[in-house]
Every structure is written in structure tokens, then in C-alpha cells.
Amino acid sequence: MAVLELKNVTKTYKLAGGGSFQALKGISASFEAGELVAIVGESGSGKSTLMNTIGVLDSDFGGQIIYEGKNLATYSKQELVDYHKKSIGFIFQNFNLIPHLSLLDNVAMAMTLSNVDQKTREARAKELLKQVGLEAHIYKKPDAISGGQKQRVAIARALINDPDMIIADEPTGALDAETTDTVLELIKDIAKSGKLVLMVTHSERVASHCSRVLRIDNGQLLEDFRQEELVIEDSQNKEQVAVKNMSWYNAFRLALLNMKAKFGRNALVAVGSSIGIMSVVLMLSLGKGVTSYVKSTMNSYTNPKVTEVHKNGTSNQKQMATQTNGNSAAQAQANQDMLKALTGTGNDSGFSQKEIKKLASLKDVTKAQKGFSTISLGTTTVKYKNKEASIVQLQTMSSAVTDSNIRQGKRPGKNEILIDAGTADILGKNMIGKKVTLHLTVDSKQIEKTFKVAGTYSLSASGSSTATILARYSDLASLYKETGTNLKPNVIYLTAKDKDATSRVKDKVKDLGYSGSMQEAMTDMFSDMLTIITDVLTGIAAISLIVSAIMILVVLNISVVERTKEIGVLKALGARRKDIRRIFVSEAFLIGLSAGALGDLVTWILSLIANHFSQAMFEINVVAITPQYVISGLVISILISMLAGMMPANRASKLDPVDSLRKE
Ligand SMILES: Nc1ncnc2c1ncn2[C@@H]1O[C@H](COP(=O)(O)OP(=O)(O)OP(=O)(O)O)[C@@H](O)[C@H]1O
Structure with missing residues (x-):
């Protein structure tokens, strides 16, 4: 049975100014396991569009794509997520590795999104990095390796969940002749191991290494010919990857790694937000300190x-x-x-x-x-x-x-x-x-x-x-x-x-x-007045919390723009909208948590200093910081930050994966 069948597949793009453009005009073809298929054609002929449509990065297409006997158009949302995670591995021309993650984390990403435990996913990622000859570099960041090495990491990443199908969009396009050969050999081995590999290429030399060539022109299939018989060398038993959805724990872990990558910026935001929290907690504690001093002084002699x-x-x-x-x-x-x-x-x-x-x-x-x-x-x-x-x-x-x-x-x-x-x-x-x-x-x-x-x-x-x-x-x-x-x-x-x-x-x-x-009446009057003053000052201090919220919103929005491509990659690897939202909400949570903790810490230090002097001068603690104030400061900071993070998180989750991946 064919692994994949295309029946009269069409794709029409809606244009921004109205109107539409038909990029695929009815493509039909059938593919077997173990085939290495080159998709060739002029620039703009529709090759990438065909790949994205088969990969269901864009589910708005016409005709039928039948994978292992089932029409993709009938898949539920979760089945599509499983399809991305289990059935397909993507390899891109520009590698699209996530810059702030180690090679190990990049390769393990699809398993992270499937909530596979850390030990298992790291063992599998190490094994694959070894297969592509990069075992000595696993803890490096993508910036520290060559283009050919990056593409080998991308190949390892595509294989992590042992998919049946690899979609490679010009995997050798950015490589020199020598590294092209190395990468090509790896891709040929993948096909030999029984996987269907669909590879877009502009290079006739690369195409000549493939078992079959599909030539596309102006959105139509111009030519489809087999160059050699299928040879499947080592058809191993397929590893069963348990597909679950990403947990909050993993979302936090990714958020933490993202924040580490932009430490300076995130630290500044946290410091900025902490000022608001500090002012509120300080005002409340000061109000309490002064009120209890007034009360105790007035009551201490009776x-x-x-x-x-x-x-x-x-x-x-x-x-x-x-x-x-x-x-x-x-x-x-x-x-x-x-x-x-x-x-x-x-x-x-x-x-x-x-x-x-x-x-x-x-x-x-x-x-x-x-x-x-x-x-x-x-x-x-x-x-x-x-x-x-x-x-x-x-x-x-x-x-x-x-x-x-x-x-x-x-x-x-x-x-x-x-x-x-x-x-x-x-x-x-x-x-x-x-x-x-x-x-x-x-x-x-x-x-x-x-x-x-x-x-x-x-x-x-x-x-x-x-x-x-x-x-x-x-x-x-x-x-x-x-x-x-x-x-x-x-x-x-x-x-x-x-x-x-x-x-x-x-x-x-x-x-x-x-x-x-x-005396009691006066004490009550004084404490009522102090409560009003404290409330007013706390209210004024709370205005700075709005400024913090706007600051967090802006910074996370910038982060979404900067990481658009990364979001596209995550979606191609099977991240749900929810997962993307979770990562950004986790980041907002972490900013809120650090701002709150910092605000509390600074207030505490200030209270120690202020109380030291007020003790020396008046024998009183002028700032009465309480556990309730500290906890409230933390909770308010987290809530405000998460609320501010909601909008950017939603925006990120709704990004179109195709547009995101095409973004320069
Ligand atoms: N989002 C879009 N909106 C409108 N038209 C689009 C969009 N994306 C692609 N196209 C058009 O669809 C056609 C096919 O594009 P596609 O990227 O699939 O071509 P390609 O064969 O992969 O080209 P290349 O080899 O240069 O990458 C092109 O004419 C392109 O301008």
C-alpha cells in the first residue's frame, strides 16, 4: 500500500489586497515507503507549497492527501498534531535550529513537545547526533557549528520520533559541494531504512541521486519518473513513540531557557516591574508600622x-x-x-x-x-x-x-x-x-x-x-x-x-x-487617618504596576516577533497552539515571579535599613513588613505579568506556521 497518495491536490493563496493566486493546480501522485523523491522545478513553480501542504502546515487545500489510507482532511486536531509529531520529520534549507538551545535540546525538541521524559529523549537525541557524526558537539549552541553540521543536526531532529516520512525543502541549498555530499548520503540512508523522503532541490546533481524525480511547473506535475529500483536496506522495527502533549513542566523549562538567552533584557524588565511591587509593599508596611506605633504609644501607658x-x-x-x-x-x-x-x-x-x-x-x-x-x-x-x-x-x-x-x-x-x-x-x-x-x-x-x-x-x-x-x-x-x-x-x-x-x-x-x-477616640481617629493616607499612597504606587504590565506586554510582543521562525519550527514539530501559549505564559510567569521576589527582597532590605535608623532614633520599627504583604506582592506581580503576557502569548499561538517559516 502507498504510504502517501495525492489526488488532485490544489492550493489557492488568498491575496492581502483581495483576489487569489492558485499555486497548485491539481497534483496527483502516489509514494511508497523507502522512496527518495526529488521535487524539482523552476523557482515559484510550487515546490515548497506542495511540501507545506503535504506536511499540513497549511490545512486549507483542495483535493485529497491520503496518508496510510486515511484522508488528512478528515483528521481531528489531535490527529493532525500526532501526524506532525509521529509521521513527519521536516528538514529546512536554512536549518531553522533554535539558536538559544543546545544541539541536544534542538534534536530532542519534538520529544519534549510529546512529553517524553528527559532521560529517554536525551538518550535518543545523543544516539542520533552520534549517527550524524556530531557526538562531540552535543552541548554547543547552533551558532558554534558550521552550516553542514547544522543541517546534520536538523536531520537528527527530523528523525527523533522515527517518522515514516521526511519532508526536506532544499536541504542542501545552503551547503557547498562537499557538505552537500555528506548530507545527501545521510538522506539516502534514511530512505534506505524504509522511510519515504520527499526532497525539494534545485540541483540536478542532487536529483540524480534520488530514486524518483517529480518535475513541477506552474503548479502542475510536468514529469514523474523513477530512476532506480527501490532498495530498502535495513528495515528495522519502527520505534513506537508515545505521543502525549507537552506538560507545563516542559513549557516552563523551555521558557526558562528562552529567558536565559535574553537574560539582560528580561532582568531589566523584572527590575522595572519590581519597582512597582516594591512601592506597594513598602507603602503597606510603612502604613502598618506607623499605625501600630501610634496605637502602641497611645496605649502603652494604660x-x-x-x-x-x-x-x-x-x-x-x-x-x-x-x-x-x-x-x-x-x-x-x-x-x-x-x-x-x-x-x-x-x-x-x-x-x-x-x-x-x-x-x-x-x-x-x-x-x-x-x-x-x-x-x-x-x-x-x-x-x-x-x-x-x-x-x-x-x-x-x-x-x-x-x-x-x-x-x-x-x-x-x-x-x-x-x-x-x-x-x-x-x-x-x-x-x-x-x-x-x-x-x-x-x-x-x-x-x-x-x-x-x-x-x-x-x-x-x-x-x-x-x-x-x-x-x-x-x-x-x-x-x-x-x-x-x-x-x-x-x-x-x-x-x-x-x-x-x-x-x-x-x-x-x-x-x-x-x-x-x-485617648482611645484619638487613637482611632489617628489610625483611621493613617489608613486613608496609606491607601492613597498604595494606590499611587499601584499605578506603576500598570506601567510594568505595559512594559511586559511590549517586551513579550517583541519576543514574539523575534521568535516567529522558532514558533513556525515548533508548530512543524507538532506544537499545538496551547503549547506555544504555555511557553509564553510561562515566560510571563517567570518575569512576574522574579519581579515580585526582587520587589519583596528590596523592600525587606529597605525595611531593615529604615528600622535600624528608626530604632536608633525613636525606638520603633517604622516599616512593619508582614508575610501577607510579601506573599501579596509576589502574587500580584505574577498575576499582572501573566495578564500582560496573555496577549502576546495568544498572538504567538495564532501565528501561521508557513508564514512564520518563510519569515526572513
Ligand atoms: N503566502 C502566499 N501568498 C500568495 N502567494 C504565494 C504565497 N506563498 C507563495 N506564493 C506564490 O506561490 C507560488 C509558489 O511558491 P513556492 O514557494 O511554492 O515556489 P517554489 O517552487 O518553492 O519556489 P522556490 O524554488 O523559489 O522556493 C509562487 O508564485 C509564490 O509567489
């Missing part, structure tokens, strides 16, 4: 287990609301309410026993402590001998004040007070144990009482704090009693069972409509 509960949140909120809606009467009322709340005289600022009980029974709360706080607005003073200091805030001692707040001395006992460090400095040196007189006005009545200074304290790291006196609740209550005022707690301190439970207690308290401490 007991982390204690939640302060105020009732005056409603007055504050009312005042804020009226300020924003511009209602002056309502605003004046709200100002009044706030004043009363601050001085502890508002009706709505005191806690009833029932409310205290309710707060004490909240989940995670182990203790509820009554407290009182008043802003004196200039009427409260403390005197020691002939020195006097104004007191802004009079407050009860509570579990919210930690021992670390106490600079000198101890917590106050009965008839004892703590004074802030600033006030202590005004009154005299070392005030601990000294008796001071407290003057205050309650409901327009003047009262005074002597207290012993138990210690000095400060609420902030810098030591500065408002002029405040801290006394026991019972002492303040009896002081107020003297004016006939019943002291009502206007703040409750709830102690949570542990530090982690505090935030749950705070949330619960807010749910019940109470507010926290002023």
Missing part, C-alpha cells in the same frame, strides 16, 4: 486589660453633629452638655447602680471599678508652702493607671494623692511624702483639704502630661460630701479577664451606646 467607659459619648457626638450641620441653637446646647459632662455635673454623665451592675456582668469582665473625673477649668489648685500650681484634671485612681505610669513613690492610700510630674516640678524638689493642700470649687462652694503626696506619675513616654491629680474614689467622695454633693461615678473601669479579651469588651461597651476614653 493598663491593656482595662476599658474606660463614659456616658458622655452622646454629648460629644451631639456636639460634633451640630458642628457639621450648622444648627447654632443645637450647637450651643451641645456645648453646654459637653461642659457639664467634662466637669462631671451633667445629669446624663453619672452611672446608676443598675448600669454599673450591667457593665460588671458583661462577658469577659472580671471587675468593674467606679471612677470620677472632672476638668477644673482653672478653679482647682494645689499648694505647697508658698508655691501653687493649677490643676486641670481631678481624677480617681483606677486600675487603668499602671505601675509603669508611676515615676516615683507608690499608688495612693487613704488621704493620699498622686500628682503629675509637671505639677510636682512646680511645687518643689522631691514632693514624695509632703503634705499639700488641694483647693477646689464644687457648685460655687470653695473647699480645701490636705493630702499627702504618695508619688508622681506621667501618662506618656515623653513624661509630659496634663496637670492632673489622682486620688482615691472614697477620698474624692468625702471631699464632695462637704459641699453637700453626692459624688456619682462618671466613668467605669472594666477589667477584662486577659489582654485579648479587652477588644471584645470595648466592642460590647460601644454596642451598648457608651464611649471609651478620649
Whole structure:
């Protein structure tokens, strides 16, 4: 049975400006295994077109091509891929070796595309390179060998999957007479081993070595004659090559080799893209660092287990609301309410026993402590001998004040007070144990009482704090009693069972409509502002990611143009569209991965430097880089890069193999 049969094969090219050109006008012929057929004819007669049509590099043809009894026109996509991989080997005039791959990888390429394991394919490629006399050069790149050697590599590549048919388009066209003979001998041996070899040639001398000559003229078969009888020398058993499709692993491997070949360019793209990733990760980490510094500084001088509960949140909120809606009467009322709340005289600022009980029974709360706080607005003073200091805030001692707040001395006992460090400095040196007189006005009545200074304290790291006196609740209550005022707690301190439970207690308290401490409100406001600033800066930094994406898109597009011929070769060797797309998407992935890793690495180094200095100056880590940020940086970089790589990858996959191979 004929290996290959052509029945009235036609091929018409559609011309770009409209119209068409018929290059093949009904070719019919039949070919046996072991034939070495020379296809000869004038330039432009249609020889290459016939070869490309038989090789189904272009599936748009008329008539029938029957391979081993089956019409190629009825082949499914996968059957056509198998046909390229298993049944045909291509040899081109200009060798078309892939320049950045070693001879070994070039020869093994068809097996790589068939997902044959590395050991098997390299063993087979080595064996073939040995057969063509190049065993000493297997790790060289194509640029490092002569033209004749390149064509021998191409022959080895065509034989790797042990095909039944070899299509050689002017294999000796670019060689001198001596190397032509060597290559011709190899091709004759291939035919003798039982394969059908179809070889386009312009050389009558080369044609004279063939068993049969087909002369084409103007797209028609002019002459078909046999010069010698078929001699098939060593018809070996055909090796069965398992045809699978290329795996992602092999796509990555090829992508890696491609990227290595253009290392400088790819490294520059990765460096460029990494700047965007670095800016985003740095902004996020900086925002987190500064926010947590603000929070920890503001919270570090109060007991982390204690939640302060105020009732005056409603007055504050009312005042804020009226300020924003511009209602002056309502605003004046709200100002009044706030004043009363601050001085502890508002009706709505005191806690009833029932409310205290309710707060004490909240989940995670182990203790509820009554407290009182008043802003004196200039009427409260403390005197020691002939020195006097104004007191802004009079407050009860509570579990919210930690021992670390106490600079000198101890917590106050009965008839004892703590004074802030600033006030202590005004009154005299070392005030601990000294008796001071407290003057205050309650409901327009003047009262005074002597207290012993138990210690000095400060609420902030810098030591500065408002002029405040801290006394026991019972002492303040009896002081107020003297004016006939019943002291009502206007703040409750709830102690949570542990530090982690505090935030749950705070949330619960807010749910019940109470507010926290002023300091807490300020902390929240600061961190909200910082979050907004961080988001804006991160957004601005993210714009550079768009620039990276465009850069990757442009570079991969250039790469597609540069590698058009290579893509044609891969398709001739049986690469599917999917395989080509995978190679380019893998390259985009690798660029994204390196850019992300580089961006993360540089951010990490910068964070070490920045934190070194910020530790030395402020004892803080200003850049708080977290694993989530690092991973996000990497993932974003890869996603952006792959997205940008999609278009060039698609473009590459859709390239027409014939056009690609013809490209100069
Ligand atoms: N893509 C195409 N679009 C239009 N016409 C084409 C296209 N490719 C080839 N042709 C035309 O088809 C005819 C046959 O071309 P082909 O390349 O098959 O000739 P050839 O015999 O191989 O020539 P040569 O020996 O010079 O390589 C030529 O006239 C050529 O101009």
C-alpha cells in the first residue's frame, strides 16, 4: 500500500489586497515507503507549497492527501498534531535550529513537545547526533557549528520520533559541494531504512541521486519518473513513540531557557516591574508600622486589660453633629452638655447602680471599678508652702493607671494623692511624702483639704502630661460630701479577664451606646487617618504596576516577533497552539515571579535599613513588613505579568506556521 497518495491536490493563496493566486493546480501522485523523491522545478513553480501542504502546515487545500489510507482532511486536531509529531520529520534549507538551545535540546525538541521524559529523549537525541557524526558537539549552541553540521543536526531532529516520512525543502541549498555530499548520503540512508523522503532541490546533481524525480511547473506535475529500483536496506522495527502533549513542566523549562538567552533584557524588565511591587509593599508596611506605633504609644501607658467607659459619648457626638450641620441653637446646647459632662455635673454623665451592675456582668469582665473625673477649668489648685500650681484634671485612681505610669513613690492610700510630674516640678524638689493642700470649687462652694503626696506619675513616654491629680474614689467622695454633693461615678473601669479579651469588651461597651476614653477616640481617629493616607499612597504606587504590565506586554510582543521562525519550527514539530501559549505564559510567569521576589527582597532590605535608623532614633520599627504583604506582592506581580503576557502569548499561538517559516 502507498504510504502517501495525492489526488488532485490544489492550493489557492488568498491575496492581502483581495483576489487569489492558485499555486497548485491539481497534483496527483502516489509514494511508497523507502522512496527518495526529488521535487524539482523552476523557482515559484510550487515546490515548497506542495511540501507545506503535504506536511499540513497549511490545512486549507483542495483535493485529497491520503496518508496510510486515511484522508488528512478528515483528521481531528489531535490527529493532525500526532501526524506532525509521529509521521513527519521536516528538514529546512536554512536549518531553522533554535539558536538559544543546545544541539541536544534542538534534536530532542519534538520529544519534549510529546512529553517524553528527559532521560529517554536525551538518550535518543545523543544516539542520533552520534549517527550524524556530531557526538562531540552535543552541548554547543547552533551558532558554534558550521552550516553542514547544522543541517546534520536538523536531520537528527527530523528523525527523533522515527517518522515514516521526511519532508526536506532544499536541504542542501545552503551547503557547498562537499557538505552537500555528506548530507545527501545521510538522506539516502534514511530512505534506505524504509522511510519515504520527499526532497525539494534545485540541483540536478542532487536529483540524480534520488530514486524518483517529480518535475513541477506552474503548479502542475510536468514529469514523474523513477530512476532506480527501490532498495530498502535495513528495515528495522519502527520505534513506537508515545505521543502525549507537552506538560507545563516542559513549557516552563523551555521558557526558562528562552529567558536565559535574553537574560539582560528580561532582568531589566523584572527590575522595572519590581519597582512597582516594591512601592506597594513598602507603602503597606510603612502604613502598618506607623499605625501600630501610634496605637502602641497611645496605649502603652494604660493598663491593656482595662476599658474606660463614659456616658458622655452622646454629648460629644451631639456636639460634633451640630458642628457639621450648622444648627447654632443645637450647637450651643451641645456645648453646654459637653461642659457639664467634662466637669462631671451633667445629669446624663453619672452611672446608676443598675448600669454599673450591667457593665460588671458583661462577658469577659472580671471587675468593674467606679471612677470620677472632672476638668477644673482653672478653679482647682494645689499648694505647697508658698508655691501653687493649677490643676486641670481631678481624677480617681483606677486600675487603668499602671505601675509603669508611676515615676516615683507608690499608688495612693487613704488621704493620699498622686500628682503629675509637671505639677510636682512646680511645687518643689522631691514632693514624695509632703503634705499639700488641694483647693477646689464644687457648685460655687470653695473647699480645701490636705493630702499627702504618695508619688508622681506621667501618662506618656515623653513624661509630659496634663496637670492632673489622682486620688482615691472614697477620698474624692468625702471631699464632695462637704459641699453637700453626692459624688456619682462618671466613668467605669472594666477589667477584662486577659489582654485579648479587652477588644471584645470595648466592642460590647460601644454596642451598648457608651464611649471609651478620649485617648482611645484619638487613637482611632489617628489610625483611621493613617489608613486613608496609606491607601492613597498604595494606590499611587499601584499605578506603576500598570506601567510594568505595559512594559511586559511590549517586551513579550517583541519576543514574539523575534521568535516567529522558532514558533513556525515548533508548530512543524507538532506544537499545538496551547503549547506555544504555555511557553509564553510561562515566560510571563517567570518575569512576574522574579519581579515580585526582587520587589519583596528590596523592600525587606529597605525595611531593615529604615528600622535600624528608626530604632536608633525613636525606638520603633517604622516599616512593619508582614508575610501577607510579601506573599501579596509576589502574587500580584505574577498575576499582572501573566495578564500582560496573555496577549502576546495568544498572538504567538495564532501565528501561521508557513508564514512564520518563510519569515526572513
Ligand atoms: N503566502 C502566499 N501568498 C500568495 N502567494 C504565494 C504565497 N506563498 C507563495 N506564493 C506564490 O506561490 C507560488 C509558489 O511558491 P513556492 O514557494 O511554492 O515556489 P517554489 O517552487 O518553492 O519556489 P522556490 O524554488 O523559489 O522556493 C509562487 O508564485 C509564490 O509567489
